[in-house]
Amino acid sequence: MKVEMKESTRRIIFVWGCLSLILGLYVLFWLYPIIISGIRSFSFWNPLRPVKMVGLLNYKNLLKDSIFFISLKNTLFLALYTVPTSIIISLSVAIGLGVLTRRIRNIFTTIYYLPVITCAVAVAAVWKWIFHPSYGLLNYALGVLGFPYLKWLFSPDTALPSVAIVAVWQVIGFNALIFLAALLGIPDSLYEAAQIDGANKWSLFKHITLPLLNPALIFVTIIQTIFSFKIFELVYLMPPGTGAGGGVEGGGPGNATRTIVLNIYQSGLKEFRMGYASAQAVILFLIIIFLTFIAWKTRAKWEY
Amino acid sequence: MMSNKKFTKVTSIVFLGLGSAIMLLPFYWMVTTSFKPALEAYRMPPTWVPTSSTLDSFRQVFATFPFIHLYLNSIIVSVCATALVVFTSSLAGYIFAKFSFKGKEIIFLFILGGMMIPFQAIMIPLFKIIVAFGLINTLTGVIVAWVISPFGIFMMRQFIHTVPSALIDSARIDGASFFGIYIRIVLPLAKPALLILALFNFLWSWNDFLWPLIIISSPEKSTIPLGLAMFILARGGGNTHLIMAGSLIAIFPVLVFFLLTQKNIVKGVVLTGLKG
Numbered sequence: 001m002k003v004e005m006k007e008s009t010r011r012i013i014f015v016w017g018c019l020s021l022i023l024g025l026y027v028l029f030w031l032y033p034i035i036i037s038g039i040r041s042f043s044f045w046n047p048l049r050p051v052k053m054v055g056l057l058n059y060k061n062l063l064k065d066s067i068f069f070i071s072l073k074n075t076l077f078l079a080l081y082t083v084p085t086s087i088i089i090s091l092s093v094a095i096g097l098g099v100l101t102r103r104i105r106n107i108f109t110t111i112y113y114l115p116v117i118t119c120a121v122a123v124a125a126v127w128k129w130i131f132h133p134s135y136g137l138l139n140y141a142l143g144v145l146g147f148p149y150l151k152w153l154f155s156p157d158t159a160l161p162s163v164a165i166v167a168v169w170q171v172i173g174f175n176a177l178i179f180l181a182a183l184l185g186i187p188d189s190l191y192e193a194a195q196i197d198g199a200n201k202w203s204l205f206k207h208i209t210l211p212l213l214n215p216a217l218i219f220v221t222i223i224q225t226i227f228s229f230k231i232f233e234l235v236y237l238m239p240p241g242t243g244a245g246g247g248v249e250g251g252g253p254g255n256a257t258r259t260i261v262l263n264i265y266q267s268g269l270k271e272f273r274m275g276y277a278s279a280q281a282v283i284l285f286l287i288i289i290f291l292t293f294i295a296w297k298t299r300a301k302w303e304y
Numbered sequence: 305m306m307s308n309k310k311f312t313k314v315t316s317i318v319f320l321g322l323g324s325a326i327m328l329l330p331f332y333w334m335v336t337t338s339f340k341p342a343l344e345a346y347r348m349p350p351t352w353v354p355t356s357s358t359l360d361s362f363r364q365v366f367a368t369f370p371f372i373h374l375y376l377n378s379i380i381v382s383v384c385a386t387a388l389v390v391f392t393s394s395l396a397g398y399i400f401a402k403f404s405f406k407g408k409e410i411i412f413l414f415i416l417g418g419m420m421i422p423f424q425a426i427m428i429p430l431f432k433i434i435v436a437f438g439l440i441n442t443l444t445g446v447i448v449a450w451v452i453s454p455f456g457i458f459m460m461r462q463f464i465h466t467v468p469s470a471l472i473d474s475a476r477i478d479g480a481s482f483f484g485i486y487i488r489i490v491l492p493l494a495k496p497a498l499l500i501l502a503l504f505n506f507l508w509s510w511n512d513f514l515w516p517l518i519i520i521s522s523p524e525k526s527t528i529p530l531g532l533a534m535f536i537l538a539r540g541g542g543n544t545h546l547i548m549a550g551s552l553i554a555i556f557p558v559l560v561f562f563l564l565t566q567k568n569i570v571k572g573v574v575l576t577g578l579k580g
Binding site: 010011012014015016018019021022023025026028029030031032033034036037040089092093095096097099100104106108109110111112113114115117118119120121122123125126127129130132134135137140169172173174177178181226229230232233237260261264265268269274277278281282284285288289292 | 312313316317319320323324326327328329330331333334337345346348349350392395396399403405411415418420421422423424425426427428429430431432433448449451452454457482483507510511513514518528529530532533536537544547548550551552554555558559562563566567569570573
């Protein structure tokens with residue numbers, strides 16, 4: 001009886017000892033910051049002056065801030081450009097990978113995964129070079145094919161789509177691997193049974209592959225949307241005028257590639273309008289929560 | 305039927321081959337541009353193979369920027385952050401998978417909620433915390449914010465569930481301490497998952513740019529991505545061959561690392577992707 005008591009006490013001491021360490025770190029580096037972001041979004045917060053609560057003023061100012069709305073629009077468009085495109089491409093890649101033998105498949109997955117593990121700063125640098133209006137590879141290719149040159153990152157009309165191209169290129173390998181795992185998890189017997197019943201390839205895809213791929217599709221859609229919301233290096237480093245002599249930190253030309261994240265960084269950590277930046281951070285957080293929630297809620301509707 | 309299967313295979317190899325060309329082209333272009341002399345880099349039409357290869361760009365990059373130093377900083381940051389994340393995640397995973405205690409489900413959900421918090425929404429308060437600790441412009445300041453990962457905890461709990469409880473119970477009867485069981489039984493059995501978590505975390509912390517950008521202000525304390533960005537931003541037009549050489553120097557170790565560990569990473573995406 002005495003020994004048993006001791007055992008349970010030891011268990012409790014061990015559990016709560018470890019938990020207090022982990023919870024302490026979690027609260028300090030995750031929970032406390034998000035709460036502070038929330039609270040301080042209702043204040044003027046500047047490192048040099050005491051914090052002053054101002055109610056909804058930051059949010060009211062955001063509603064009048066045309067640059068904020070441009071950044072919101074750009075962020076949403078970036079998601080709109082990258083999510084469907086990357087899903088279609090990576091699903092096609094995964095289907096292609098699925099029919100190959102393991103050795104050839106491994107070679108291809110390695111190649112497609114290379115951009116995922118490459119530092120985004122270097123990615124931004126090399127694509128900026130490829131997009132160069134006069135010396136870039138892309139315009140050279142357009143010229144050879146007889147198309148007119150595009151200004152890519154230098155024109156407000158094509159800058160955001162250019163960033164989207166790079167963002168898609170970066171993530172295809174990751175999404176394709178998730179789809180591949182889901183595809184390989186579908187039992188062959190299902191296809192065989194359907195084939196005996198006389199189903200053609202398209203109806204196999206529509207009635208077996210797609211429904212069983214649903215969890216992976218939802219997962220990739222959520223991850224991909226959140227990823228596109230968090231793009232930073234590309235819009236910070238690729239736009240023209242960034243760097244030596246330019247004096248600009250991304251987002252250009254004009255505000256064509258300005259996103260919420262870039263805005264938060266600049267108003268919070270460059271101009272030190274930290275309360276204003278926190279209000280934008282809260283909006284980013286709410287959008288991400290909302291999208292995740294919607295994706296989970298609509299899951300039932302996609303299922304057959 | 306046989307020829308039909310073969311046709312499908314050939315079609316997908318052709319399709320994936322064309323796609324691979326697009327995937328690889330930017331890397332190829334980075335390599336060739338960095339070996340070209342300045343004049344040739346800006347020649348139109350561009351040359352696919354440098355007609356006059358030179359190592360000048362690399363010499364100039366190494367002479368003007370402390371890349372060796374940046375590697376060291378990145379190694380310190382990534383190794384420390386990864387070791388700490390693997391430790392906290394596996395310890396928490398052990399607790400949540402193998403102990404029952406009051407409020408367990410709620411506490412676990414509470415930590416899981418952290419996965420929904422985007423770093424960009426908390427970076428300003430985090431910056432203030434680092435300032436308050438006096439760790440601004442230090443590598444420690446970069447590392448400490450990365451010691452806990454809700455995703456890592458989730459992943460390790462899922463995996464440690466599969467470690468047989470009977471093993472743990474019998475070790476306990478043999479007199480092992482709970483921490484001893486963690487070290488001698490849980491960690492060795494969770495090795496595949498630990499390895500994957502470590503690999504991902506290492507790559508992620510190596511490549512992250514925004515957090516070091518906020519915390520570090522001097523070039524000699526930069527990590528590779530931040531240093532590379534500083535290097536690029538300090539160079540105006542006409543220096544693309546240098547920028548490409550710098551980029552190549554920056555990504556080369558990770559490319560080699562990836563090719564060596566590629567099998568585990570592919571397995572890891574499959575494992576974490578499905579369970580996430």
